[in-house]
Amino acid sequence: xxxxxxxxxxxxxxxxxxxxxxxxxxxxxxxxxxxxxxxxxxxxxxxxxxxxxxxxxxxxxxxxxxxxxxxxxxxxxxxxxxxxxxxxxxxxxxxxxxxxxx
Numbered sequence: 001x002x003x004x005x006x007x008x009x010x011x012x013x014x015x016x017x018x019x020x021x022x023x024x025x026x027x028x029x030x031x032x033x034x035x036x037x038x039x040x041x042x043x044x045x046x047x048x049x050x051x052x053x054x055x056x057x058x059x060x061x062x063x064x065x066x067x068x069x070x071x072x073x074x075x076x077x078x079x080x081x082x083x084x085x086x087x088x089x090x091x092x093x094x095x096x097x098x099x100x101x102x
Contacts, residue, residue, distance in 0.1 A: 009031075012031075013031060013033050013043055016031075016033050017033070018033055018034055018035040018036075019032065019033070019034065019035075020032070020033060021046065027049070027050065028047060028048055028049035028050060028060075029045065029046070029047060030045070030046040030048065030060070031043055031044070031045060031046070032044045032045075032046050032062065042064070044062040044063060044064055045062070045063045045064075046059070046060040046061065046062050046063075047060045047061045047063065048060025048061070
């Protein structure tokens with residue numbers, strides 16, 4: 001990110017209102033400014049990818065620093081997570097509605 005982009009980012013955040021989702025040019029990445037507390041301003045990066053043009057979740061994952069991102073990446077790359085999701089989807093995924101003949 002160059003200096004001009006940094007200035008635009010900071011200016012956009014400063015001009016936004018608390019809890020406003022600021023869209024970025026990276027699909028699924030938003031900035032969220034929180035209300036100021038004790039003269040301290042927090043801004044989170046929200047990750048919420050889209051599938052078929054619709055957000056995956058109502059609210060995405062909020063990250064505050066690189067350590068949180070690293071922890072989520074490690075968790076998401078764990079093969080056990082995929083295994084558990086596969087079993088859950090297999091047994092509890094969307095089922096076709098029963099059809100009753102009248």
